[in-house]
Amino acid sequence: QKEVEQNSGPLSVPEGAIASLNCTYSDRGSQSFFWYRQYSGKSPELIMSIYSNGDKEDGRFTAQLNKASQYVSLLIRDSQPSDSATYLCAVRRGKTSYDKVIFGPGTSLSVIP
Amino acid sequence: GAVVSQHPSRVICKSGTSVKIECRSLDFQATTMFWYRQFPKQSLMLMATSNEGSKATYEQGVEKDKFLINHASLTLSTLTVTSAHPEDSSFYICSARDFLTDTQYFGPGTRLTVL
Numbered sequence: 001q002k003e004v005e006q007n008s009g010p011l012s013v014p015e016g017a018i019a020s021l022n023c024t025y026s027d028r029g030s031q032s033f034f035w036y037r038q039y040s041g042k043s044p045e046l047i048m049s050i051y052s053n054g055d056k057e058d059g060r061f062t063a064q065l066n067k068a069s070q071y072v073s074l075l076i077r078d079s080q081p082s083d084s085a086t087y088l089c090a091v092r093r094g095k096t097s098y099d100k101v102i103f104g105p106g107t108s109l110s111v112i113p
Numbered sequence: 114g115a116v117v118s119q120h121p122s123r124v125i126c127k128s129g130t131s132v133k134i135e136c137r138s139l140d141f142q143a144t145t146m147f148w149y150r151q152f153p154k155q156s157l158m159l160m161a162t163s164n165e166g167s168k169a170t171y172e173q174g175v176e177k178d179k180f181l182i183n184h185a186s187l188t189l190s191t192l193t194v195t196s197a198h199p200e201d202s203s204f205y206i207c208s209a210r211d212f213l214t215d216t217q218y219f220g221p222g223t224r225l226t227v228l
Contacts, residue, residue, distance in 0.1 A: 032215070043206045043222040044157070049215075088157070090217075101147075101217055105156040 003027060004091050004104035012110045019076040021107050023089030026070070032092040033065055035074045038106065039085045047087075048074070079111045116140055117209050119220035126197055127228055133193045134223045136207030142187040143209035147217070148180075151204045163190045197227045 004025050013019045021035075032051055036044035050056045050063040050072065062075040072091075076083055089104040116139040126132050136146060144165050149157045161182050163169040169182035181193040190209075194201055206222040 034217070036219075041204075043219040045219065046216060100159060100162065103157045103159075 002105075003102045004089055006087075006089050006104040006107045008105055009108035010110050011107055012112055013079050015079060015081060015111055015113050017079050019079045019083065019109055019111070021074040021076070021087050021089075021109065023072045023074075023091075023104055024070055025072070025089075025091045025102075027091065027093055027102075028067075028070065029093050030067075030070075030091045031094055032101075033063070033072045034090040034092075034101065035061075035063060035072075036088040036090060036103075037083075037085045038088055044088055076109075079109075081111045081113050084109055084111045117143075117207065117218045117220040119207055119223050121223060122221060123224045123226075125226045125228065128198050129196055131193055131195045132197055132225060133191055134205055134207070134225075136190045136192070136209065136220050138188045138209040138211075138218075141209075141211045141213065143190075144187060144212060145210045146184055146190040147208040147210075148182060148190075148192050149206045149208065151206060151222075157206065160192075194225065197225070199227045201225065202227045 006023050034049045035047045038044040048063045050065045056063045060077045064073045086106040086108050088106045090101045092101045093099045118137045120135045146163045148160045151157050160175045161169045161171045163182050163184040165184050171177045184190040207220040210217045
């Protein structure tokens with residue numbers, strides 16, 4: 001089992017719809033969770049971080065964490081064509097410098113105008 | 114947000130030469146920096162973790178003698194690809210962790226092409 005799993009996609013949604021991106025992880029000791037967006041040919045940029053169970057909202061983005069189910073998701077409301085990118089889920093066990101961030105394979109999102 | 118710079122952004126070199134890539138954290142001190150490699154349509158692969166003032170920790174399968182990492186200061190880490198070969202052609206991305214914000218920021222990446 002891979003440490004961080006995501007559906008590779010592509011996930012296609014119409015403009016204005018809600019895009020739902022899912023991620024599962026295998027290490028129950030994981031404490032920190034991140035969503036990154038990566039445009040083609042560019043490096044990843046951080047969208048959100050979440051550390052506690054529940055929802056965290058930032059603008060059109062909502063991250064949801066359920067540690068019991070080892071599941072983290074990202075919702076994008078009012079999707080725009082500019083949201084078309086690969087979304088990377090990342091998980092870290094702790095906060096020390098020895099704790100690596102493990103990235104999932106990414107989900108490709110396409111927002112259709 | 115914090116900024117991480119990388120230089121050069123793109124490099125083309127002949128097989129057998131060495132290439133040095135610099136990664137700088139511009140407005141924060143990064144005790145830990147990470148080097149990733151990404152092949153087309155694949156995910157990020159962590160190559161090594163670099164801690165300021167100490168030897169880098171390499172991931173399994175990454176040759177430490179081929180990919181030399183130096184983290185001499187709190188704002189600068191370098192990756193040198195020695196005796197580069199065409200199979201080393203890839204997108205190399207560095208990342209720096211800001212401990213104050215507990216956030217990992219990525220540099221813009223360096224696209225290496227070895228002819």
